[in-house]
Amino acid sequence: MHPKIDYNKCVGSLECYDVCPVELFDAEETEEGKRAVVARPEDCIECEQCVDACPTDAIELVED
Template sequence: MGWDVTVDLDKCTGDAECVDVCPVEVYEIQNGKAHAVNAEECLGCESCVEVCEAGAITITEN
């Protein structure tokens, strides 16, 4: 069991709040947008979802 991490790049503002709050370094800023480069490490805590003011991040159980 794990988590699917999706970043809507159209909504992402690249403010890096998700990068700062993620305890397992799922995100990196690339070309001004957040990318889930280590999605397999996601704990499903949804801290990133809570801090993303743009509503660009979705986490679902897989």
């Protein structure tokens, strides 16, 4: 499993980027500002810290 970001809900807080213990997120610059992207999904350890940290519930863990 790995995180999937719903960009319709994401506000670019980068909380997921900050809390991930295996650093699988990267920060990407967009026209709306910075946002997190799942850069290394294979590194996910399914700890769900990113899911819990997201202030808008924009992240869920999905099957590979």
